[in-house]
Every structure is written in structure tokens, then in C-alpha cells.
Amino acid sequence: MIPSRQPLGQRPELLKMAQVEKTFHGGVIALRNMNLTVNEGDFISLLGPSGCGKSTALKLVTGLMQPTSGRITWTGEEAAGDKGAGDLGVVFQEPTLMPWARVMDNVYLPFRIRGVPFAEVRDDVLEVLRLVGLEKFQRAFPRELSGGMKMRVSIARALVTKPRLILMDEPFAALDEITRFKLNNDLLSLREKIGCTVIFVTHSVFESVFLSDRVVVMAARPGRVIEELTVDAPYPRSEAFRTSAEYARYCRLASDALHRATGEAA
């Protein structure tokens, strides 16, 4: 069964951050005492003002940065002794494509680095391009695509290895609102189909509530978690959900929490 279709309380644990702290050189506390359990199938948003450590939290999960103290453990990591980090998909704020490579070669990149020949994964690459609606553009170069399409390629690249966890760092922040709404919807229907686990960093209340089953509200200086909100609305969520009273109520809750977060920081 696809884990994201299981009720929140019954999903198996995937990743645990326990009392994680990060202090930068010079004494700036980027993240203080962060505790977060990610379960398989979760769609978690990290919501907060800039400087609240949400991007730092993502970097710690990728292993690009080591925590100053505390532990980040993947399920099964201690037993298997593997770092787990090879099983990640990442989407940045910029599409971050290789301009010299065609769309299909960009999506093939994670496999190429693992040394898998293209012939073996051709079907996976084409399948994921079909999922994001770009199968006709497989031979195009990035500069021939619009901003939204480039972001779809970036998402396809993150999905192609079917990773255990996908990290998205404000992926739609640079797009116009119409494209952003469209990509929000598409992201949810993708998740319905493949049931991925996502940590999504954003500073938009509306986006976080629309997408997530869990919203983690964070505050700045020092970066820390203020509150966790469960959005108990069933998927698939459509455009109708955007205008529902339920959506408005959750947005209000998240917005209040965010105000407390920024109020405290001021």
C-alpha cells in the first residue's frame, strides 16, 4: 500500500531528528533543539520567516552539513550502517539544470552518477517525464523551456530514482502565482500516484497548508520550531479545497502561529 494513503498515525518511521542544533562559525545559532520525526508518506512543510533555519534543517538532512550536536537517524541506518543520503531527491529554488544537457540527460543524472547505463533506465526516465507532462520535451535543452517547465524537469530528476525522501527548498518561490498554483496541484497528483515522502520548505502559509499533512512552523534568531500543525484534510485536494472553509481555517491557524513566531523574534 502507498504509505501516503495511510492515516497519519499509522505510517512507519523514516527519519528522526533528535535535539539537533547547528551553530555557525562566529556563534550564530542557525537551529536550536529541533526535534522532528518524518514518517513514510508524510508531506511536511517547514514554514517560517527567512533566517529561521528551515534551509539549514534541509542541509542537515542531506548530509551536506553536520549538526553541531544532536542526531539525525534514518530508519535501519544503525543496522545497515549506510548513510541513507544516497536515497534522496532534492529540488532547489532554482531549477538547477545543466544547460549543456538535454532534458532527458538532466533527468538521467542521478543514475549516471551511480554508474547505471542509460539503456537500463531509459523507461524510468521517460516514465517520470510523462508524469510531469514533459515527454514531448525530452530532447529539448533547458533554455528552450519556460520557468515552470524547468522546475518540472528538476522535480522529475528528484523523482526518477524513486528516493525514500524528497527535499524541496522553496521550489516555486521564483515562479508567478498562476504557475505556482498549477505546480502545487501537479505536485499533489504526482504524490497520489507515486506516494513519495516530502519535506517542503516555504514561506507561504497558503502553499504549506494546501500541500501538507503536517506544517512545522519555525521562528528566527535563533532558528527553532514553534509549533506543529496537522492539516487533517483528505487527499486528493483539488482547487475546491483552496476555497473551502476548512482550508481557510487551517490557513488562519498557521498564520497565527507564524505571527507568534515573527512576533517573538522581533
Add this chain to the structure above:
Amino acid sequence: MSMTDTKTPLVDHEEAARARREQVLRIAKWTLPSLVMVLTLLGWHLYVTLSEVPHYILPGPLLVLDKLIEDWDLLWAATLTTGRLTLLALGFAILGGALLAVAFTQSKWIEMSFFPYAVILQVTPVVAIAPLLQIYLDSPFVAALLCAWIVAFFPILSNTTVGLKSTDRNLEDLFTIYGASRWQRLRHLAAPSALPYFLSGLKIAGGLALIGAVVAEFVIGRAGTGLGLASTLLEASYRFNFGRLYAALILISLMGVTIFAVMSLISHLALFRWHESALKKDG
């Protein structure tokens, strides 16, 4: 409003005017320089004939053309000689410049240790080094080659070094997350990022290799390279054979233009699909 109501042309006036302007520019791009060339030759010819300038001061264009045809066998052999030296120097400059750039970006220690000397080598005028090379190296040909190489390798080294360092930070992170090896990073990320920089360095290096070859021929002379275009030119000037001198000069210049054109073509073919610099301005 009234204008579009009365008649609805396929293209409006503004667009038509713009299209006309572009067409005029396209034609002028070729005709204007050609016209300048013709007028210059004509002026040169008239000046020489009307003022009766002696041919050992300034030969007329027709005399130069005569010499070009008359001495063709000698000049063509000289062109091949200079061309071979230039291309060989450029080839080694590409090899040395690119390999050194890779070494510099793979290890900060290597870069810190050697980069200052690459700069010193570059800023010291090659004319001042060439006689020393001739003294210390047994083979005059190797001396001439080294002389041309010193001039040509630096733009490739410095451009490629900058290019290898100009990778997208997020792509770097992505490669780290996916566990890429040093080689994969170089092959699939740094090298393609550096390609446009390398190619613009190549354009400069092509011209400089020719300059280096000419300097080498001047300083080291026939001993090193056989009879190249520059030594032909020098010899012709000793003999007041100014027709041949000008013919050799024109061939050197043509060789420079050819090298630049070939380098530009290579650059265009390598980049036109994906790089911004190769995009049409209206595209």
C-alpha cells in the same frame, strides 16, 4: 484606430520599417567593409602612380600582386612553415593550458605554488626571453616552439581555470548528495561549465600563437624554423624587395584571420545549442 480600420495590413508600418532596417544592416555588414577595401586599394594605387613613389619605398598593390604570383612557390612553402609552427604551439598551449588549469582547480596548493609563475611568464615580453631560449636550447626549432607556446598558453590556462571554478553551487551540492566521484564532478560538471570560457581563451590563444611564431622567426631566424613568412619578410626588407615584403605581410594577416575564423566556428558549433553567448540577439 482609423489606420487599422481602413486597411489591415499583415505587418504594420513600424514592423515593416524594422524589417527594412534589418535588411539594410544585413547587406551593409558585407558591402561596407568591401567598399572600404576597394577604396583603400584604389587610393593606394593612385597615390603610388601619381606621386611616383619608388617601389623600394612603397610598392603599389599591382606590384604586390605580381610578387605574390611570381614568388608563390616560395611564399606558400613559407606559409606552411609558419602555419606548422603556429598550430603546433597552439596544440601544446591547449594541452598544457587545459591540463594545468585542471591541476590548479583540483588542488589549491598547486595553484598557490605555480600560478604566480604562470603570470610572470606571461607578463615578461616574449621578445626578451627568445634570445635566451635560443642560447639554452640545443634545438632552434624547440626554442621557436617554446617561444610561441609561452605566448599562447596563458589565455587558455587563465580562462579555463576561471571556467572550471564557475560551476553552479547548487549543482555542486547535488553532485555531492548523489555521491559523485572527483572524476565524475570534473567530467560531467566542471568541464562542461568551463567549455565556453575555454573556447573564448582559444580564440585569443590562436592569434597569440601566430604572434609568438612570428616573434620566434624574427629572433631565432631561419635556423629554427626553416624559411617561414616572418623570416621571408625580414629577408625581403634587407634586400629592399618591398613587393615580396608586402606579399608576406598579407599572407601573415590572412593566416591570422583564418585562425580566428576557424576558432570562432569551433566555438559556435560547440555552444550554439545551449549557451547564451551563442544565441541570436532577437532569439
